[in-house]
Amino acid sequence: MEIHCPFLKKYKVFDLINAKSVIYRCELGKVLLKQKDLSKKWACGGCTVPWILAGEHCKYLKPRKDFILRGSSQTWFTCELLDICLERPYEFCDAHCQHYIPV
Ligand code: SF4
Ligand code: SF4
Numbered sequence: 610m611e612i613h614c615p616f617l618k619k620y621k622v623f624d625l626i627n628a629k630s631v632i633y634r635c636e637l638g639k640v641l642l643k644q645k646d647l648s649k650k651w652a653c654g655g656c657t658v659p660w661i662l663a664g665e666h667c668k669y670l671k672p673r674k675d676f677i678l679r680g681s682s683q684t685w686f687t688c689e690l691l692d693i694c695l696e697r698p699y700e701f702c703d704a705h706c707q708h709y710i711p712v
Pocket of ligand 2: 667668669670687688689690691698701702703706707708709710
């Protein structure tokens with residue numbers, strides 16, 4: 610599945626004999642990713658950030674990503690208004706918050 614994440618950038622393109630090899634960078638988590646990593650659950654393949662940002666979300670909601678060790682990561686969101694962390698913002702923001710302002 611193709612990923613459309615605003616934080617995914619091409620970092621470097623290598624010319625090989627018969628092909629090109631691309632190294633990517635996750636600007637949110639500040640790590641380099643190989644092409645094959647993009648589909649992995651610990652990297653882009655299991656990341657909720659592009660899906661949350663593509664949907665209707667509050668302007669105060671900011672994504673966070675931490676790659677503690679290569680092969681694992683943690684994704685969460687912070688609310689800049691209420692200064693809270695949210696693992697699944699759609700559960701709290703949509704259902705319980707009175708301060709929701711769409712982007
Ligand atoms: S890991 Fe998540 S935030 Fe980072 S580039 Fe991939 S989809 Fe985007
Ligand atoms: S809906 Fe509420 S909790 Fe969610 S980001 Fe906006 S202000 Fe914060």
